[in-house]
Amino acid sequence: MSSFEKLSLPVTLIEGLAKSQISTPTEIQEKVIPIALENKDIIGKSQTGSGKTLAYLLPIFNKIDSSKREMQAIILAPTHELVMQIDREIKLLATNSTLPVNSTSIIGEVNIKRQIENLKVKPHIVVGTPGRVLELIKLKKISAHTVKTIVIDEGDRLLNDKNIAPVKDIIKSTLRDRQIMIFSATITPESEKAAKEIMKEPILIKLDEDNSVSSTIDHLFVVTERRDKMEVLRKLIHASGTKKAIVFINKSEETEDTTLKLQYHKVKAYGIYGTSTKEERKKALEGFRNGKYQVLVASDIAARGLDVKGITHIFNLDLPEDPKEYLHRVGRTGRAGQSGTAISIVTDRELPTIHKFENTFNIKMAQKDIYKGEILELDEAKDLKHDNYQSSPNKKKKSTPKNLGQKKK
Numbered sequence: 001m002s003s004f005e006k007l008s009l010p011v012t013l014i015e016g017l018a019k020s021q022i023s024t025p026t027e028i029q030e031k032v033i034p035i036a037l038e039n040k041d042i043i044g045k046s047q048t049g050s051g052k053t054l055a056y057l058l059p060i061f062n063k064i065d066s067s068k069r070e071m072q073a074i075i076l077a078p079t080h081e082l083v084m085q086i087d088r089e090i091k092l093l094a095t096n097s098t099l100p101v102n103s104t105s106i107i108g109e110v111n112i113k114r115q116i117e118n119l120k121v122k123p124h125i126v127v128g129t130p131g132r133v134l135e136l137i138k139l140k141k142i143s144a145h146t147v148k149t150i151v152i153d154e155g156d157r158l159l160n161d162k163n164i165a166p167v168k169d170i171i172k173s174t175l176r177d178r179q180i181m182i183f184s185a186t187i188t189p190e191s192e193k194a195a196k197e198i199m200k201e202p203i204l205i206k207l208d209e210d211n212s213v214s215s216t217i218d219h220l221f222v223v224t225e226r227r228d229k230m231e232v233l234r235k236l237i238h239a240s241g242t243k244k245a246i247v248f249i250n251k252s253e254e255t256e257d258t259t260l261k262l263q264y265h266k267v268k269a270y271g272i273y274g275t276s277t278k279e280e281r282k283k284a285l286e287g288f289r290n291g292k293y294q295v296l297v298a299s300d301i302a303a304r305g306l307d308v309k310g311i312t313h314i315f316n317l318d319l320p321e322d323p324k325e326y327l328h329r330v331g332r333t334g335r336a337g338q339s340g341t342a343i344s345i346v347t348d349r350e351l352p353t354i355h356k357f358e359n360t361f362n363i364k365m366a367q368k369d370i371y372k373g374e375i376l377e378l379d380e381a382k383d384l385k386h387d388n389y390q391s392s393p394n395k396k397k398k399s400t401p402k403n404l405g406q407k408k409k
Helices: 011-019 027-037 052-063 080-096 112-119 130-138 164-172 189-197 226-240 252-264 278-289 323-330 348-361 378-390
Strands: 042-045 073-076 103-106 125-128 149-153 179-184 203-206 217-223 245-248 269-271 295-298 313-316 340-346 365-371 374-377
Touching: 011 052, 011 080, 027 042, 027 052, 027 179, 027 203, 042 052, 042 189, 052 073, 052 080, 052 149, 052 179, 073 130, 073 164, 080 103, 080 125, 080 278, 103 112, 103 130, 112 130, 125 130, 130 164, 149 164, 217 348, 226 245, 226 252, 226 313, 226 340, 226 365, 226 374, 252 269, 252 295, 269 278, 313 323, 323 340, 323 348, 340 348, 348 365, 365 378, 374 378
Parallel strands: 042 179, 042 203, 073 125, 073 149, 103 125, 149 179, 217 340, 217 365, 245 295, 245 313, 269 295, 313 340
Antiparallel strands: 365 374
């Protein structure tokens, strides 16, 4: 029996997961799925990339009666990008498992008439931002009385003072026996208290402390002069063979300059900014997902809420000042059991920060060097450089005095 079979999931779902090369549940999936299948309310906390989306989608799929043309689940998320990401996950799972479960995405600031048309087919799952979902409930375009499950993704953001009002109104519009599941990478005491006020005896599942880093990520660093950082970055991108990477910088105003320099060296790079419009971010992320862009250049602010599968490398052109930002950066690779690599380009003066990260997260950051297009162990690179220097035809030979060793007459 596979691990997913032990979680009492149907064979069709397990076969669908296999088509996406998913055969073993993550820890959060193992903890959540059995409880979710019992229709209990859940507050789930685990780090970014730990598989929270499938932890709630699999029980939802198991519960949905696809023979009925009615809305049976609402998933709320704080950003357009996350809504679209979840909707893609639903459609992929439905296709791979050959289950006739359909969904639609509902986001604000787009044509509401088109969304109303999409709702006429009575999708089983509605994924959306709270404001627009509530608007459509009030217009009686979403039949909330048939909804059996509500998921609140990134609960720490949706349960704060700014966003909780529409979330509460959505919940009130559904039947009292609905199931509520709340998930987040961080759960503050305030958001936990707010969650318990809208739930029925929720079961709290907390995994991984904030300072934990996925064991599937390799942490490397290369030491160079500050003026050579861009050149080293370019070489590392080519040497690593990455097809999907994020380059992090500290100052958002340097995004354009960094992007242009990479493009000059034939790297398919694109910069995203904290001030980018939704359309610009959408274009960037779609190009990144489909392989049009190999590298995204971003600051920590610009990358907030960014969720893209298959990122193999994180490059830190600048080291973050806050260790937690390092955690958030590298958490975008090595997800769901896949391997990932984080490479920091540092100066000698930044080495104490490297050691600080090692101590904070209990990780080993291996120093590497790059030589002739390869990322090598430091000692190996030194030996090769030394041997190359010794055998160089341009190397000047030391002249030997003619009278060396001869006695004076």
